[in-house]
Amino acid sequence: MTAETGIDQGRSAFREHRWTDAFENFRDADLRGGLPAPDLDRLAVSEILTGNITAGLDTLTRAHEEYLVVGDVVGAARCAAWMGMELMNVGEPARAGGWFARGQRLADELAEPDAVQGFLLVPVGLGKLYSGDPAGALETFSQAAEYGRNFQDKDLSALALLGTGQATLMLGHPDEGLRMFDEVMVAVTAGEVSAIPSGIIYCAVIGNCHLAFDLERALQWTVALDRWCNARPDMVAFSGQCQSHRAEIFRLHGAWAEAMEAAAAAQGRSTRGDPQALYGGFYQQGEVQRLTGALDAADGSYREAARSGYEPQPGLALLLLARGEAQQAQVMLRRAAGVADVATRRNLLPALVEIELAASDLEAARRGADELESFARECPMPMVRAVADQAAGAVRLAEGDPAGASAALRHAWKLWLELGVPYEAARCRILTGRACRALGDEPSALMDFEAAHAEFLELGAAPAAAGAASLMREGADDGAKSPLSPRETEVLRLVASGEGNRAIAADLYLSEKTVARHISNIFLKLGLSSRAAATRYAFEHGLAE
Template identity: 45%
Template sequence: MAEAAAADAFAERAWAVAYRLLSQVPLADLTHTDLDRLAVAAYLVGEDGEAVAAWEHAYKRHTCAAEQAEAARCAFWAAFCLMMRGQMAHAGGWLRRGQSVLGHDLDCPARGYLLIPAVLAALDSDDADGARRLAVQAGDIAGRFRDADLAAFSTLGHGQALLAMGDEAGGLARLDEVMLAVCSGEVGPIASGIVYCAVILECLQLFDLARAAEWTAALDEWCRAQPDVVPYRGQCSVHQSQLQQAAGDWAGAVATVADARNRLSDPPHPALGLACYQEGELCRVRGDLKAAADAYREATRAGYEPMPGFALLELQRGDATSAAVSIGRALREAGQPFRRPGLLAAAVEIRVAVSDVTGATEAAAELVSIADHSSSPVLRAMAAHAMGAALLASGQTTDAMVQLREASATWQRLSMPYETARSAVLLGLGCAASGDSASAALEFGNARSIFESLGAGPDLRRADRLAGGHVGRGPLSVRELEVLALVAEGRTSRAIASSLRISQHTVRRHLENTFAKLGVTSRAAAVVYAYEHDLL
């Protein structure tokens, strides 16, 4: 019989076979158990409409048999499937059906399942404590009935709520707890996929790349063991691409996100916008600015704001003013805490470019404050790099070098080559501002080698210039450039005056003119500007 063969296929997680066999049998002829198997298999192979139809049929059958608890459970899963498709009105209708058939007195797992959408709604409305209370309530129900899927959903929601409340240690402990249940096979396939993706996303938002990489590898293994699974592969691939990019495997990251975008496009998945943004980021750092702009545009169409990448793209295009306006607007609107670190890091880079040293310092200070309350070494390195850039722009070279060396050491320890090279560029500028041209050349050379191996075109061209490429005069006179070149060698005003056979007063006047023309206030800042703009 088809049903018996389908049961065997279901047990072996051969979802396509189970779906094919069960879909050949009229719904009216399927048992309650086979209807549930059909719905689960249909969802896992991407046949969402058939999954909803199976749960709807099961709901009606349970309702007619006065089996309210089972009817409410089917209503939840139908609503869940519709929510994943973005059909929120239909999903809301099914949730109300489930609540109605359940009534007020019946104690069963379905009552806990019907709390889960309320947990998500509370999280979306920034009511973290409300989400926590609802998740704990659902967890209590799961414990009484030993329902593993409900326990997974409630523990996940509890962890997300604690993270939103600022309890990073408590939140991560809940996420690790639910992942242990998933990896040990205690949780059903649909709930497992949801938990995998949600936990990985939380880890990435916390900049906990080590934990994200560990769980992404587990998800990849889980998907490989079930080649028929459709819903989670796309989002899994986006996260995998982000981690590949951080580790320096840019070619792999490009291929992975292209596969993710294809999987998420038809029908459009909520993670499609993130995939487009990741594609844009890879295009931007490799220097394909047109492709980056196109990808960011597609991300916007899919409902994902392409920040901070779009602002950095404007900076690379040479429109630093527009970049500053864009990043400022994004920061003002960024209500979700996890959005701020990336925006702040970009704000420092952009504000330094427009000589807004005060704004850059403020953004770096906020990023340092966030990192101080986090256990993420990535976040701490981001903060150190940003503060080093701001201090360097303000002429506080020694303090800047301390921050930048801390950032560089962390990037190297985490095996993040692109970030290592970016910090090396700033270290080179700091060495140049201190008159240590030999060390500056060493840092620029190291950065250049990494950028070349990654294919980071724009950064490579900048490193080439800094390492001794084209030199221009810019707004400075020949004499002002001569004075500035001697400053870059670390000479005092007395030594410069002696070398050029002019008075110290004239040296000071040339420096004042140079500061005014370059928009800086110190010798160190002038040297940094000169290196960045090909004047030395």
């Protein structure tokens, strides 16, 4: 095959999004006789998308130099801009800054305005966005958008609109920001935007939808991203971020085994060419581990997530709370919320209210709940309303207003059910049960506790199930229903007598595997972690001879 044939086949594969074929054909043509600058550019994109980031950056450098050789300053400046953005993506800000400076110097040499000058504004806007200046970022992205319109550059227009939406969201205007995300996604899903900007936009929009508590939008765009990635099976870039978004959706909807699988897939892709998946892959894994009671494993996952440069919050603070370190959790999350932009702070508020209540700072909890209520009035989406009502109910309960708490909590519970978020729905049932108990309605309280306990057991949320079981026992009389089945009670009695699994199996005509499963269920339902603790429980509750 001649170099010319390889170039033609590479261009064809590139147009059809067959990145591996494009890479192989361009590489072979390059070895046979070299590539012109635009095809070096295409080879670099193909390498980056298939996970060969180092090779892609080297090729992009060659493309930049080739553009300079042939006198194409615009092409060289555009390569410099993309080099900077890719280096930022892999965590090399110093090298990225050098390439941005080179691109800007070349753009300044142009006799006439060009779209590349708008591209070089995008990293400037991102710098302002992530340094806490969303107003400055909004102005910069608006300037970039003007270049996109003037030069009819769809990639630039889309990236500028994405940045404008992010800045608008961070300034505390979620409805307006979300409308901008919908608009930019129209261009992406219509195929108007090239591959790398499309991937950037997909992942950023989904992440910001979660930040704005818009679960329905996040779900819709995650499904769209999944389809987009599946249509490009050899694409590594962005596929890991897709898996981390899937992990978050699975976790919220109670499919925790599937969430762990998706998180593991994201972690794998993060080392194969999608480094931005590192945070989400480990953070979502840590969240499931925390909720299931694997606290040491969760701590390790959060630490891995932190290697990305992003704080693993509010998960890490909630982990401290689960370990009984309420004061430290309070200090940690107050600090994180105090330096966060408006959108990120709102995302931290539900956990902050929970921690303030655990730390017995009722005034601070009330301020957090009021802030969520203000957000819900401004942006009355179901998930925002649910977190605001849940926080309000928890605070009212602590303030001694169980009747007011019950009304807010019932509404929050209904919204969580409609959203398909079972863990939070069950947490609302626990709070509602406590309100009923405070009002003297013990039968209703027990029904709420039992329903929450069953849901926690189904999810595998061991700490929450143990808490529900404890509440059930608090109000139970001697004849009240035990959380254990008759068979589990029988197994517990034999455990307390000192028998091992083999002896218990022989006594009850069961397999050792079945006995082990019963003991695991007993530990989960009662919040126990050892046979000694189970024995103590059995004697305390009159179950041992």
